[in-house]
Amino acid sequence: MKQSIYYFIDKFQRNEIEKLNRKISIVYRNYKKKPDIDEIKSLVRFCKNQFRKVYISNNLKIALNYNFDGVYIPSFNKLVKYKNLSKKNFELIGSAHNITEVFNKKNQGCSKIFLSPLFKNKKNKYFLDVIKFNLIKLNYLNDFISLGGIDSSNIRREKMCKSAGVASISWVKKNGPSINTGPF
Numbered sequence: 001m002k003q004s005i006y007y008f009i010d011k012f013q014r015n016e017i018e019k020l021n022r023k024i025s026i027v028y029r030n031y032k033k034k035p036d037i038d039e040i041k042s043l044v045r046f047c048k049n050q051f052r053k054v055y056i057s058n059n060l061k062i063a064l065n066y067n068f069d070g071v072y073i074p075s076f077n078k079l080v081k082y083k084n085l086s087k088k089n090f091e092l093i094g095s096a097h098n099i100t101e102v103f104n105k106k107n108q109g110c111s112k113i114f115l116s117p118l119f120k121n122k123k124n125k126y127f128l129d130v131i132k133f134n135l136i137k138l139n140y141l142n143d144f145i146s147l148g149g150i151d152s153s154n155i156r157r158e159k160m161c162k163s164a165g166v167a168s169i170s171w172v173k174k175n176g177p178s179i180n181t182g183p184f
Contacts, residue, residue, distance in 0.1 A: 004023075004112075004164060004165030005023065005165055005166050005167070006024070006025045006027050006114070006145060006165065006166070006167035007020065007026055007168065008027045008167065009028055009169075010030040011030065012042055014042075017046065017050075020172065022052055024052070024172060025052065025053035025069075026043070026047055026052060027055045027057060027093075027167070028043060028055065028056045028057065029058070029072060029074070030057075031057075031058075035056075037066075040062060041066060044066050044068060048067070053069040053070075054069055055072045055091070055093060056068050056072065057071070057072040057073075058072070060081075060085075063090075064090075069089070070091030071093075072093050072094065072095070072114075073093070073094035073095075073108055073110060075094070075095045075105075077108075078104055079108070080108055092108060092109045092111060093111065093113070093114065094110040094112075094114065095113070095114040095147065096113050096114070096115055096116075097116060099136060102136060102142075105142075106140065106142060111142065112143045112144070112145055112164060114146075114147040114167050115133055115136060115137075115145065115146065115147065115163075116128075116146075116147035116167075117147065118130075118147060118148050118150060118158065119148060119149030119150060119151075120149055121149035130157060130160045133146065133161045134160075134161060134162050137163070138162075143163075143164035143165070144161075144163050145163055145164060145165045145166065145167050146158050146161050146163040146165070146166045150167075151170065
């Protein structure tokens with residue numbers, strides 16, 4: 001099964017994205033500053049020219065106005081205003097950390113749910129690991145994406161997850177040019 005790979009960025013750096021396999025999708029999420037429209041336009045244009053999917057976090061208006069492939073709805077966003085979108089080829093994806101949040105993402109209309117953190121990392125003492133990830137996946141029809149704590153030392157364990165893909169920052173940044181998008 002081919003897995004999707006998502007790379008989170010907080011600013012557009014052309015040379016960094018150029019190094020990545022073109023099948024790696026970009027999720028632009030910057031919660032620290034107001035989106036720079038020129039940067040947004042450049043990012044979307046660049047990704048479209050590379051035939052790369054690009055999503056923006058938590059901003060449906062910008063996603064629709066600037067031709068993003070979809071919107072990423074973070075776990076803290078509980079609003080259900082997204083469900084009845086009629087734009088063709090527009091995808092809602094979102095993150096969740098527990099079953100309550102997974103249920104909320106389903107109600108928001110997310111086709112893919114980034115379930116995190118999969119592995120222990122510096123930011124979180126709580127993590128799912130492979131068994132809990134797969135137990136949550138069993139109860140829902142959505143595609144689940146592994147997120148959190150994924151690195152070169154545990155990427156093989158991630159393969160045991162019944163995930164539709166992987167999302168990362170540091171692992172993709174470090175291994176981006178050599179990542180193939182088939183099973184890792």
